Amino acid sequence: MAQTVYDPPVATYIPLQTITLASAASSVTFASIPQTYRDLVLVAVALGSTTLQGRVRLNSDSGSNYSSVRMSGNGSSPTSASLASQTSGSISTIATATTGGALQVELQIQDYSATDKHKSMLSRADQSATGAEAVAVRWASTSAVTSVQILTSTGNWAVGGTFSLYGIKA
Amino acid sequence: MIPLGILAAAGGAVAAADSYDLLATEILTSSSSSITFASLGTYAPDYQHLQLRMVGRTNRASTSDYINVQLNGDTGSNYAHHSLYGNGSSVVAGTALTSDSKMGFNRFSGASASSNIFGSIVLDLLDAFETTKYKTLRSLGGTAAVSINLNSGLWMDTDALTSIKIEPGSGSSLITGSRFSLYGIRKAA
Numbered sequence: 001m002a003q004t005v006y007d008p009p010v011a012t013y014i015p016l017q018t019i020t021l022a023s024a025a026s027s028v029t030f031a032s033i034p035q036t037y038r039d040l041v042l043v044a045v046a047l048g049s050t051t052l053q054g055r056v057r058l059n060s061d062s063g064s065n066y067s068s069v070r071m072s073g074n075g076s077s078p079t080s081a082s083l084a085s086q087t088s089g090s091i092s093t094i095a096t097a098t099t100g101g102a103l104q105v106e107l108q109i110q111d112y113s114a115t116d117k118h119k120s121m122l123s124r125a126d127q128s129a130t131g132a133e134a135v136a137v138r139w140a141s142t143s144a145v146t147s148v149q150i151l152t153s154t155g156n157w158a159v160g161g162t163f164s165l166y167g168i169k170a
Numbered sequence: 171m172i173p174l175g176i177l178a179a180a181g182g183a184v185a186a187a188d189s190y191d192l193l194a195t196e197i198l199t200s201s202s203s204s205i206t207f208a209s210l211g212t213y214a215p216d217y218q219h220l221q222l223r224m225v226g227r228t229n230r231a232s233t234s235d236y237i238n239v240q241l242n243g244d245t246g247s248n249y250a251h252h253s254l255y256g257n258g259s260s261v262v263a264g265t266a267l268t269s270d271s272k273m274g275f276n277r278f279s280g281a282s283a284s285s286n287i288f289g290s291i292v293l294d295l296l297d298a299f300e301t302t303k304y305k306t307l308r309s310l311g312g313t314a315a316v317s318i319n320l321n322s323g324l325w326m327d328t329d330a331l332t333s334i335k336i337e338p339g340s341g342s343s344l345i346t347g348s349r350f351s352l353y354g355i356r357k358a359a
Contacts (some may be wrong), residue, residue: 004196082314117347120287120312122312138314
């Protein structure tokens with residue numbers, strides 16, 4: 001139960017990769033993620049080729065192993081809903097637009113390299129025309145995360161969308 | 171890098187290299203009634219903000235629990251805190267407490283949750299060492315089976331931060347595997 005104090009402190013929040021779409025794509029994948037960090041943070045800023053929502057899939061697992069609970073506000077009323085046994089995790093039900101303000105998602109993937117717990121994720125999503133949202137997501141697997149895929153619910157992420165992945169030590 | 175909300179507000183701006191530092195980590199190898207990050211005053215010259223990244227579970231006989239946070243060992247009624255959360259059916263403004271002896275933040279898993287399920291919280295402590303203002307905290311946290319939560323906290327004291335104590339809200343123990351990591355966001359040069 002010892003606490004480790006880092007002296008000197010350790011610089012972290014390390015940029016691992018940024019993907020900028022040169023062509024429209026229905027998914028973006030960060031593969032071969034190093035296991036030398038404890039948490040991952042993914043920042044996505046993207047328009048859609050059509051109205052779409054954001055999803056996450058870890059280690060290419062397309063089984064019904066994802067659940068989530070969200071709350072969101074759309075300018076008129078707040079709503080909350082939960083999803084169970086999904087084939088991908090919902091990180092944004094706020095639909096991105098095809099023009100104007102892009103969908104912004106900041107996704108925290110906690111303890112991704114640990115093998116003693118299911119993976120919990122926290123998402124904050126915003127799109128200026130449609131609303132703001134927060135989501136807790138669980139991937140029911142104790143496997144270490146080696147790949148992260150950001151999917152669309154339908155259609156493609158538009159050209160120019162950026163997806164950046166950071167690693168945080170602990 | 172940047173505290174959670176600041177990053178969100180900045181639309182994904184990236185701070186300069188070496189601006190976000192790991193200061194300390196505790197991963198529980200046995201249950202504990204609380205954990206404390208102490209001697210934080212040593213960080214005052216170099217850091218503006220702190221961030222706690224936590225993945226946890228308590229022994230509360232429920233699917234979830236919250237955590238209580240106290241600063242500098244202050245057990246007086248010097249804290250205020252609020253919450254907003256979604257529970258899968260509605261969005262709820264939690265009870266506002268304006269003179270509490272601790273601040274509550276959500277949400278860890280509890281003993282009734284299926285094995286291997288932990289909740290997570292990312293908690294920002296802003297201007298942690300400034301002596302001209304009360305200390306403000308905010309968090310995003312949740313567990314997918316229960317709720318997603320936004321919390322805010324206020325410690326009504328201008329003292330620079332020296333310690334952070336974390337304990338279960340309703341349970342009596344933080345359980346094995348729970349992880350608490352403290353980070354510093356550097357001051358501008």
